[in-house]
Amino acid sequence: MEIAAFEVRKDEEALFSQASSQFGCTIRCFEEILTPQNARKAEGCSAVTTLGRSVFDRKLLECLHHMGIRCVATRTVGYDHIRLPEAKRLGIQVCNSGYGPEGVADYTVMMILLCLRNYKQALWRAQVNDYSLYGLQGRELKDLTVGIVGPGHIGRAVIKNLSGFGCRILTCSSHRDPEIQRFAKYRDLDGLYRESDVISFHLPLNDDTHHMVNRESLAKMKDGVVLINTARGELMDIRALEWGIESQKIGALAMDVIEGERGIYHEDKRCDIIKNKDMAYLRQFPNVVMTQHLAFYTDAAVQSMVMQSIEGLVQMASGLPCRTRLV
Numbered sequence: 001m002e003i004a005a006f007e008v009r010k011d012e013e014a015l016f017s018q019a020s021s022q023f024g025c026t027i028r029c030f031e032e033i034l035t036p037q038n039a040r041k042a043e044g045c046s047a048v049t050t051l052g053r054s055v056f057d058r059k060l061l062e063c064l065h066h067m068g069i070r071c072v073a074t075r076t077v078g079y080d081h082i083r084l085p086e087a088k089r090l091g092i093q094v095c096n097s098g099y100g101p102e103g104v105a106d107y108t109v110m111m112i113l114l115c116l117r118n119y120k121q122a123l124w125r126a127q128v129n130d131y132s133l134y135g136l137q138g139r140e141l142k143d144l145t146v147g148i149v150g151p152g153h154i155g156r157a158v159i160k161n162l163s164g165f166g167c168r169i170l171t172c173s174s175h176r177d178p179e180i181q182r183f184a185k186y187r188d189l190d191g192l193y194r195e196s197d198v199i200s201f202h203l204p205l206n207d208d209t210h211h212m213v214n215r216e217s218l219a220k221m222k223d224g225v226v227l228i229n230t231a232r233g234e235l236m237d238i239r240a241l242e243w244g245i246e247s248q249k250i251g252a253l254a255m256d257v258i259e260g261e262r263g264i265y266h267e268d269k270r271c272d273i274i275k276n277k278d279m280a281y282l283r284q285f286p287n288v289v290m291t292q293h294l295a296f297y298t299d300a301a302v303q304s305m306v307m308q309s310i311e312g313l314v315q316m317a318s319g320l321p322c323r324t325r326l327v
């Protein structure tokens with residue numbers, strides 16, 4: 001079986017050759033994003049794998065179908081860049097990759113602490129030999145209530161991490177999990193918004209979650225609330241975030257992801273004109289921490305992303321059960 005892998009980074013190359021021997025397949029690696037224009041590079045392959053920057057819309061899926069490709073694996077947990085109903089219609093099987101939640105969960109705690117200790121300002125000042133303390137007084141987690149929206153794999157891992165900090169933890173779900181109840185109290189979403197000093201979002205992006213943080217939901221939160229997003233940028237309406245920061249409704253904001261990041265994050269844009277004005281505007285605030293979608297990026301996660309994607313493709317192509325299959 002021959003597989004074309006796109007969006008391959010240098011740090012994935014050795015893992016692809018390991019996967020190729022382990023799963024008995026040939027893998028052609030390409031650095032670029034997969035588009036209908038370069039799909040020809042996968043000619044003769046029966047499967048493709050990409051990360052999250054290749055957009056599997058109708059055009060790309062039809063093009064792959066036309067080339068005889070029937071299996072797609074995204075080396076990501078999220079799959080909002082793939083039109084699953086379209087893939088299903090064309091008879092293209094799709095799977096994603098899983099990796100442990102710990103990397104993103106640890107990063108989330110780091111972002112919470114960065115906000116609570118005003119670390120962005122402290123770091124900026126030290127760069128210019130300003131060692132003053134003015135404005136840097138922080139808050140301690142033990143005095144605060146943290147709301148975790150979305151107690152899935154990552155949300156649960158964040159809850160467990162936070163349980164060591166002595167804060168009050170809230171979460172919301174229609175399903176009561178006794179293990180989580182050891183560490184967190186359940187509230188409905190409005191109750192979580194009302195009572196939390198810090199709110200972290202761990203949900204997939206779909207029609208229900210798109211812009212769930214907006215002017216209306218912000219109004220339900222405490223004044224000065226700290227918001228954390230390590231999930232998907234589009235969960236938060238960027239204009240509402242700007243209003244929240246300007247009006248100080250939001251006390252601090254940490255985002256590893258941002259609405260409109262596609263085509264910018266994971267690329268070297270030093271010599272380019274970046275057109276996302278909201279991104280530039282938000283970045284300059286002392287109480288806004290922004291990183292380039294790298295919470296996932298650990299050695300353990302990268303290994304799992306490559307191995308699971310190839311394993312999934314081999315299983316789907318051989319008609320074997322594949323636990324990460326989406327359609």
Ligand code: COI
Nearest residue numbers: 051052075076077078296
């Ligand atoms: C995912 O796995 O869903 C991620 O967010 C990481 C990816 C975009 C590289």
